[in-house]
Amino acid sequence: MKESEGWFRDVEPGDLEGARAAITDGRADEPRDWPVAAVETGFAADTEEYYDALHGATLAATRAAVAEREAADDRRLIHMVRAMDDCRRLSNELAERLAEWGSSVDEGGTGVEYARTVVAGESGPADPAVRSLADRVVDLADEADRLEDDVERLAASVTPNLAALAGPVLAARLCSLAGGLETLAKKPSGTVQVLGAEDALFAHLRGQATSPKHGVIYTHDAVRGTRPEDRGSAARALAGKLSIAARIDHYSGDRRPELEADLAERIETIQARAGDGPEGDGHE
Amino acid sequence: MSETLPEGVERREIDGRKRLATRGEAVYGEPTDGEWRAWDPDRSKLGAMIELGMDVGLSGGDRVLYLGAASGTTVSHVADFAGPTYAVEFAARPARDLLSVADSRPRLFPLLKDARKPETYAHVVEAGLDAVVQDVATRGQARVARLNRRFLADDGRLLLSVKARSEDVTRGPEAVFEEVLEELEEEYEVLERSRLDDYHDDHLGVVASPR
Ligand SMILES: C[S@@+](CC[C@H](N)C(=O)[O-])C[C@H]1O[C@@H](n2cnc3c(N)ncnc32)[C@H](O)[C@@H]1O
Numbered sequence: 042m043k044e045s046e047g048w049f050r051d052v053e054p055g056d057l058e059g060a061r062a063a064i065t066d067g068r069a070d071e072p073r074d075w076p077v078a079a080v081e082t083g084f085a086a087d088t089e090e091y092y093d094a095l096h097g098a099t100l101a102a103t104r105a106a107v108a109e110r111e112a113a114d115d116r117r118l119i120h121m122v123r124a125m126d127d128c129r130r131l132s133n134e135l136a137e138r139l140a141e142w143g144s145s146v147d148e149g150g151t152g153v154e155y156a157r158t159v160v161a162g163e164s165g166p167a168d169p170a171v172r173s174l175a176d177r178v179v180d181l182a183d184e185a186d187r188l189e190d191d192v193e194r195l196a197a198s199v200t201p202n203l204a205a206l207a208g209p210v211l212a213a214r215l216c217s218l219a220g221g222l223e224t225l226a227k228k229p230s231g232t233v234q235v236l237g238a239e240d241a242l243f244a245h246l247r248g249q250a251t252s253p254k255h256g257v258i259y260t261h262d263a264v265r266g267t268r269p270e271d272r273g274s275a276a277r278a279l280a281g282k283l284s285i286a287a288r289i290d291h292y293s294g295d296r297r298p299e300l301e302a303d304l305a306e307r308i309e310t311i312q313a314r315a316g317d318g319p320e321g322d323g324h325e
Numbered sequence: 326m327s328e329t330l331p332e333g334v335e336r337r338e339i340d341g342r343k344r345l346a347t348r349g350e351a352v353y354g355e356p357t358d359g360e361w362r363a364w365d366p367d368r369s370k371l372g373a374m375i376e377l378g379m380d381v382g383l384s385g386g387d388r389v390l391y392l393g394a395a396s397g398t399t400v401s402h403v404a405d406f407a408g409p410t411y412a413v414e415f416a417a418r419p420a421r422d423l424l425s426v427a428d429s430r431p432r433l434f435p436l437l438k439d440a441r442k443p444e445t446y447a448h449v450v451e452a453g454l455d456a457v458v459q460d461v462a463t464r465g466q467a468r469v470a471r472l473n474r475r476f477l478a479d480d481g482r483l484l485l486s487v488k489a490r491s492e493d494v495t496r497g498p499e500a501v502f503e504e505v506l507e508e509l510e511e512e513y514e515v516l517e518r519s520r521l522d523d524y525h526d527d528h529l530g531v532v533a534s535p536r
Binding site for chain 1: 409416417418420422423424428431432433434435436444447450451452453
């Protein structure tokens with residue numbers, strides 16, 4: 042069936058929700074002179090009134106579609122980074138099994154790199170079961186690499202400021218741990234600081250341990266590259282900036298390159314303490 | 326050189342330099358002078374085409390379809406001097422910024438749609454337009470132009486920016502441009518072409534009319 046009706050056909054003037062749905066879901070094979078058609082059918086008194094209605098309708102439709110798509114992108118990023126972590130973990134586990142098995146014949150080796158040499162026929166026993174297992178290890182590792190590429194691309198568009206500050210993979214992990222960019226944006230920075238350290242946090246709350254200084258953000262150079270006494274301060278500073286980045290990404294979406302410079306400066310100040318003798322606040 | 330800028334576009338001295346400018350609310354931190362805002366050719370392919378003296382055939386008040394509106398940098402200027410302006414963008418994040426650009430421009434209509442699927446917006450975008458401006462920077466730029474020909478009036482203009490690297494990173498830009506133009510010419514007559522390298526590396530500006 043050829044479709045050739047304008048978006049306004051079944052929309053009552055003033056029905057913004059109907060207009061939104063018609064803009065979003067409607068189709069037509071060919072365009073027509075819609076402003077004139079809208080006046081002819083009585084949807085609008087004149088073309089100016091038509092364009093006013095169209096403006097309201099396209100704004101509403103696009104605003105709703107943007108929000109929906111962003112939430113979907115969010116969920117996709119979370120699934121993707123979790124799948125990446127699973128593939129990586131499974132391939133490492135199987136690679137260990139493979140190394141144990143394979144090295145009964147020659148010196149063997151470890152990890153995915155060893156599996157690659159088995160697949161290439163450069164090492165390992167001729168046993169087809171070993172070779173098949175090596176194939177699985179390499180496939181999983183390759184899948185993890187592909188997913189990592191995808192995570193990098195998607196994180197840069199879903200959460201551009203956070204990805205710039207944290208690196209795309211850590212940005213995706215933070216979203217994953219929080220359950221979404223929106224929930225991440227709403228968490229206080231002290232919570233962001235210990236995301237991923239929930240076990241340690243609960244042990245602390247039960248009185249069995251000191252409070253954790255950092256969760257998954259430990260993998261960030263700003264923390265790892267700081268001497269142990271100052272890592273608490275570095276983690277706190279980093280978490281503060283990451284929270285701001287997540288909020289900008291969620292609420293406004295514009296890029297703020299100055300956040301990176303701010304963070305670098307804060308971390309430099311903290312790391313410079315190393316030369317200033319024993320004072321500092323790394324003991325919280 | 327006698328040039329005919331569209332009505333509503335002027336060369337004005339802003340920040341000590343003669344620049345293209347339009348009248349409207351500032352969008353991307355561009356310098357302004359009263360109600361005039363500078364149109365930066367370094368950030369806009371259409372701005373570069375006009376700056377380079379290409380005859381884009383716009384006169385002011387035109388009805389325009391803009392494909393690849395992104396966050397609205399260029400289409401904000403277009404909406405400042407043109408008439409009804411339909412802005413198609415398929416990525417959600419930049420479209421969110423486009424919304425605020427459209428808020429203050431009552432004849433700018435933002436659409437979150439895929440330019441490769443004109444049937445998903447042909448019920449909104451009117452026929453017989455004066456210009457289709459295209460800056461999608463993805464593979465298949467000629468195909469997008471051909472698919473959207475249906476919106477143009479017979480004497481309308483396609484104002485196309487071709488990014489070589491979006492088609493093929495391995496081949497030289499000239500070879501890519503030739504191939505894109507060849508495909509384009511099945512449905513358009515190319516009136517003018519010019520490299521935009523002074524402002525945008527490895528981009529070609531094309532003015533064409535439907536066959
Ligand atoms: C180079 S940017 C455009 C910049 C913009 N024209 C300006 O000057 O302000 C290209 C844009 O085209 C969008 N795009 C790419 N393919 C598209 C498609 N098939 N449909 C709609 N938009 C597309 C991209 O998301 C991106 O925002």
